[in-house]
Structures are given as C-alpha cells and as structure tokens.
Amino acid sequence: MAMIPIAELRRLGETQELEFKRSLSLMKEGLTTLCGMVNATAAKGTVVFGIDPSGDVVGLGDENLDSAQRTLAQHGRQKLDPPLALDIRAFLCEGKPILILSAQRSRAIPFHEYGGRAYIREGSSTRQLSVLEKQSLSVLRNRDLHNGPWICDQCGAYAGTISCVEVTSAGPRKTYRHSCGGEWWPATQPISPIEGQ
Ligand SMILES: [Zn+2]
Incomplete structure (x- = not known):
C-alpha cells in the first residue's frame, strides 16, 4: 500500500475542498459532503476516511479495505445522480490505513444529487440546495x-x-x-x- 504523509493530505486543499471523516460508518455523511463539494464552484472535492476532523490519524483499524472500497463505490453508484465517477484509493498514513475518496464534476453537469437531494459546500459546512437554487444553477451552468x-x-x-x-x-x-x-x-x-x- 502506498504511503502518504499527513502534511501532504493537509496540502490537498482548503477546507472547502477537503474533509476528514473518522471512520467508514460516516460513509453517508462523507458522500453528502463530496456531493456538496463537486456542486460548488471548484467542482471537485476530497473526503479522507480514517482521519479525525482535528487532523489526527486514527486509521481504519481492522476494516477490510478492499471490501470497504467496493461498498463505497457501490453506494455512490446507487445514490449519486447523474452518475459521478469516484476515485477511491487506500493509503497508509503514519502507519495506519486510510481511504481517500475524491471526485470532480464535469462542467457539462450543472449539479449532482445524492439520495435525491442536491447539496452545496459553503466554507466547511454542507447544506441542501433549494429548488430555486437548483433552477438557477441549471440556467447558469447549462x-x-x-x-x-x-x-x-x-x-x-x-x-x-x-x-x-x-x-x-x-x-x-x-x-x-x-x-x-x-x-x-x-x-x-x-x-x-x-x-x-
Ligand atoms: Zn480559446
């Protein structure tokens, strides 16, 4: 497994485009956040599983990373509409296994929905887009x-x-x-x- 230093992870992006999730039990929250990131102007985002929001590397412990990667990919395929290509990679960070999930929105797609709802990332928080905002995004991005x-x-x-x-x-x-x-x-x-x- 490739190794990645925590400093490099922190350099990956601003809070706007990067979020740490402590464990894979936060898969839904992670994908909601990712949906919000790709719908923002930057159109891309990264969610790292196995790192505490404070930046401490906690690792994914005894998780089977192969099956975790498959579960994450499958969950994304079922819930993200239009389909969003997810890049999911396993790394060792400070000797502990982590998963890095990233995605980028194609400019031809105004916004993606996760579980039937569109989200947007604002600073370090994620909220749902209103119907009016979705219409506005469609007009300005279509x-x-x-x-x-x-x-x-x-x-x-x-x-x-x-x-x-x-x-x-x-x-x-x-x-x-x-x-x-x-x-x-x-x-x-x-x-x-x-x-x-
Ligand atoms: Zn030109």
Whole structure:
C-alpha cells in the first residue's frame, strides 16, 4: 500500500475542498459532503476516511479495505445522480490505513444529487440546495440556457456573447467551439463561496 504523509493530505486543499471523516460508518455523511463539494464552484472535492476532523490519524483499524472500497463505490453508484465517477484509493498514513475518496464534476453537469437531494459546500459546512437554487444553477451552468459572459477553457478568452451556430442534418444548432480549439463555458457561477474570500 502506498504511503502518504499527513502534511501532504493537509496540502490537498482548503477546507472547502477537503474533509476528514473518522471512520467508514460516516460513509453517508462523507458522500453528502463530496456531493456538496463537486456542486460548488471548484467542482471537485476530497473526503479522507480514517482521519479525525482535528487532523489526527486514527486509521481504519481492522476494516477490510478492499471490501470497504467496493461498498463505497457501490453506494455512490446507487445514490449519486447523474452518475459521478469516484476515485477511491487506500493509503497508509503514519502507519495506519486510510481511504481517500475524491471526485470532480464535469462542467457539462450543472449539479449532482445524492439520495435525491442536491447539496452545496459553503466554507466547511454542507447544506441542501433549494429548488430555486437548483433552477438557477441549471440556467447558469447549462450552456444552452446561458446568455454570457463566457470563458474559453483553452486560451482563457472572455466573451460577452457568442454566436456560433453550425448547420447539422438535424438543423441549425449552437456550437461552443472557439477558433483556438477550446470550448466556451459560462464564465460566472451563481453560488461561489470561494470568490471574494
Ligand atoms: Zn480559446
């Protein structure tokens, strides 16, 4: 098993994108938190099982890590919608086994739900999104509903409006391709706890 120093874990991210869970009995809480992290502006998050919220490495004791990894992956597949690819890795930290769970939201997906509810991470806490907030996220993150401004994911160019229409066999449709080879994505997000801090 690969080893990872606790200092490196702490460097993985800010509180916004990293959370420690003491044990695997907190699997539901961990996935709720992860759902909130990927739905925030950063669109990614990491939850570490086997570390106390204070940062003490407690380890997962006698847990069978292989089966724990499978259970976690299966639980995620059943509860996360749309599907979210989970990266689950076992490490030894200060000689104790831990599991690192991380995920990233595709920009094409406005938000993920866990167990039928959408969450958002704000600072170090996680709360449920209201119906209105979900609608707002859909509009601002769904390219077909977005009116600008835009940012190119390759060259970083900004544009107030884009008017790229390509004619396909199914008729004219919007395209988000930039001349540099990149793609235009909504440049602003409505819920952005990180900005302005
Ligand atoms: Zn570009």
